[in-house]
Amino acid sequence: MGRIAALTRNPAMIALVALLAITGCASKKTPNSAADLGLNGAGAATPGSAQDFTVNIGDRIFFDTDSASIRADAQTTLGRQAQWLNQYRQYAIVIEGHADERGTREYNLALGARRAAATRDFLVSKGVSAGRLKTISYGKERPVAVCDDISCWSQNRRAVTTLSGAGS
Amino acid sequence: MKFILKPLLMVATMALGSMVGAAAPAWALVEINVNKGNVEPLPIAITDFQSGDALGAQITEIVTADLKRSGLFAPIDKSAFIEKISGPDATPRFEDWKVINAQALVTGSVGKEADGRIRAQYRLWDTFAGQQMAGEQFFANDANTRRVAHIIADAIYERITGEKGYFDTRVVFVDESGAKNARKKRLAIMDQDGANVRYLSDGRAIVLTPRFSPNRQEITYMSYESGQPKVYLLQIETGQRELVGNFPGMTFAPRFSPDGQKVIMSLLRDDGNSNIFAMDLRSRSTTRLTDSTAIDTSPSYSPDGSQIVFTSDRGGGSGRSQIYVMGADGSNPHRISFGEGVYSTPVWSPRGDLIAFTKQSGGEFQIGVMKTDGSGERILSSGFQQEGPTWAPNGRVLMFFRDSAGGPKLVSVDLTGRNEQQIPTANYASDPAWSPLLE
Numbered sequence: 001m002g003r004i005a006a007l008t009r010n011p012a013m014i015a016l017v018a019l020l021a022i023t024g025c026a027s028k029k030t031p032n033s034a035a036d037l038g039l040n041g042a043g044a045a046t047p048g049s050a051q052d053f054t055v056n057i058g059d060r061i062f063f064d065t066d067s068a069s070i071r072a073d074a075q076t077t078l079g080r081q082a083q084w085l086n087q088y089r090q091y092a093i094v095i096e097g098h099a100d101e102r103g104t105r106e107y108n109l110a111l112g113a114r115r116a117a118a119t120r121d122f123l124v125s126k127g128v129s130a131g132r133l134k135t136i137s138y139g140k141e142r143p144v145a146v147c148d149d150i151s152c153w154s155q156n157r158r159a160v161t162t163l164s165g166a167g168s
Numbered sequence: 169m170k171f172i173l174k175p176l177l178m179v180a181t182m183a184l185g186s187m188v189g190a191a192a193p194a195w196a197l198v199e200i201n202v203n204k205g206n207v208e209p210l211p212i213a214i215t216d217f218q219s220g221d222a223l224g225a226q227i228t229e230i231v232t233a234d235l236k237r238s239g240l241f242a243p244i245d246k247s248a249f250i251e252k253i254s255g256p257d258a259t260p261r262f263e264d265w266k267v268i269n270a271q272a273l274v275t276g277s278v279g280k281e282a283d284g285r286i287r288a289q290y291r292l293w294d295t296f297a298g299q300q301m302a303g304e305q306f307f308a309n310d311a312n313t314r315r316v317a318h319i320i321a322d323a324i325y326e327r328i329t330g331e332k333g334y335f336d337t338r339v340v341f342v343d344e345s346g347a348k349n350a351r352k353k354r355l356a357i358m359d360q361d362g363a364n365v366r367y368l369s370d371g372r373a374i375v376l377t378p379r380f381s382p383n384r385q386e387i388t389y390m391s392y393e394s395g396q397p398k399v400y401l402l403q404i405e406t407g408q409r410e411l412v413g414n415f416p417g418m419t420f421a422p423r424f425s426p427d428g429q430k431v432i433m434s435l436l437r438d439d440g441n442s443n444i445f446a447m448d449l450r451s452r453s454t455t456r457l458t459d460s461t462a463i464d465t466s467p468s469y470s471p472d473g474s475q476i477v478f479t480s481d482r483g484g485g486s487g488r489s490q491i492y493v494m495g496a497d498g499s500n501p502h503r504i505s506f507g508e509g510v511y512s513t514p515v516w517s518p519r520g521d522l523i524a525f526t527k528q529s530g531g532e533f534q535i536g537v538m539k540t541d542g543s544g545e546r547i548l549s550s551g552f553q554q555e556g557p558t559w560a561p562n563g564r565v566l567m568f569f570r571d572s573a574g575g576p577k578l579v580s581v582d583l584t585g586r587n588e589q590q591i592p593t594a595n596y597a598s599d600p601a602w603s604p605l606l607e
Contacts, residue, residue: 101571102528103510104466104479104512104526105377105555105599106377106465106513107465107466107479107489109376109418109465110434110465111463113417113440114440114463115440116440117438136396137418141351141353146347146348
């Protein structure tokens with residue numbers, strides 16, 4: 001899958017995922033980007049690279065329980081994303097919608113799809129071409145944080161903007 | 169097409185005549201009224217089926233386990249038995265069984281015929297009336313002893329409870345292995361007691377929510393194999409797969425109509441909401457059944473096919489989902505769940521009188537049932553994380569999955585809320601769907 005390939009291409013991404021998994025349970029603050037986690041190593045990412053997007057812009061936003069509304073903090077992140085995506089137009093984009101585990105499987109597939117669509121619509125409203133954007137829902141099937149409490153659930157209620165490689 | 173998995177098992181049934189003269193039937197002495205709130209399990213002695221090999225004891229073991237797991241029978245330990253049954257046609261010494269309080273007694277034999285078929289027979293005795301209650305003989309064309317045993321257990325269950333059994337059935341489910349954030353999910357099928365597991369997918373793509381066809385060797389399920397999550401059909405025997413419909417977006421939450429001719433499911437709209445569609449499998453025509461700016465999902469037909477129950481958050485509020493019923497053509501949708509909490513995964517019972525559901529309330533996930541107008545809600549099981557009920561074909565038992573200690577396991581519970589049991593599976597397991605009774 002492209003996602004796995006993207007992970008192996010980006011060591012920083014692997015570090016991010018691992019750190020989320022380790023610190024997730026203890027963390028009260030919801031990290032918005034790798035920068036929040038102190039992964040913003042100086043000069044680590046070439047401007048315009050996928051790593052630059054993930055580390056310096058922030059590839060994910062978070063949602064309230066059972067909601068697909070774009071929160072104020074998420075609007076800030078998406079604003080940065082839109083600016084970056086409008087600057088580097090070679091990428092096609094897949095937005096993954098995810099839910100936490102506090103819902104049933106089928107409902108959460110629908111909820112993840114609604115979050116991905118809301119994220120897509122926000123980016124489009126900020127000038128990103130709709131033709132570059134696709135969405136996919138993983139429901140609650142792909143948690144990043146795997147402990148059973150509120151801090152985990154808040155990290156899993158997310159939409160992740162992934163760069164699916166150079167678009168045409 | 170009969171609902172039979174390979175190896176094919178041809179079962180011929182023959183009633184065995186009563187061994188005790190023409191006495192007037194006194195069947196009513198031994199019976200279980202499953203409608204009573206608190207059933208005392210019936211003490212039953214199940215003797216080893218006579219055979220020249222290990223087959224007899226194996227049959228006895230499976231029959232005993234089935235009846236015990238039902239919660240309605242209390243099989244008596246063999247060490248308490250006094251009489252050694254001399255032969256399959258001998259009348260037992262009822263006094264020897266009454267004294268150990270065996271109200272019912274099962275005797276039988278199993279062996280191979282000259283043509284290679286298996287012949288199994290059993291007799292069910294009412295020890296206090298001193299009479300045979302039932303006797304049947306089965307021929308099977310293959311050595312699938314487990315099915316023969318389940319059929320015998322179903323016959324005993326039906327004779328004593330007056331309800332159809334559910335032991336000769338299978339369950340399709342999602343086998344889960346690996347870490348929670350990288351879970352491998354495979355379609356799998358097994359007997360209802362956890363035996364004979366067979367995998368139906370290789371685990372490369374996420375698969376979810378398999379459901380049995382009511383009348384074909386077929387399941388419908390959702391898979392990410394094409395990259396975009398879509399509903400598929402799978403022929404269990406041939407492994408042949410087929411995409412259901414040609415929709416632009418995600419399709420999910422599939423379920424068959426009671427006649428097996430339609431698949432009903434959710435389709436994602438471009439605005440991020442989800443509506444319900446039905447697809448006729450013969451004509452391939454699709455019908456939109458809901459058109460709301462809401463999440464409409466988890467549709468399930470009533471057994472007569474005239475109505476559909478589904479989950480929707482169209483009521484607004486904080487976007488919480490509730491249970492709705494509409495006509496099979498989408499007419500007159502109306503909310504039926506009004507309890508405190510969030511409701512989802514409604515499933516119409518095979519008898520038509522109840523709807524099972526998952527309810528989130530007070531930080532717990534509950535499995536419950538309500539009447540089809542939403543009244544008479546009863547919670548059967550509560551837990552930190554559990555969902556997705558499926559009905560046994562006789563409508564007496566529900567199976568669902570419960571997530572605890574690292575991953576999900578399958579659990580069954582009686583309609584009374586009693587007799588909760590975990591189904592043994594090698595790995596984690598979720599999304600169970602019960603087959604109809606095999607034929």
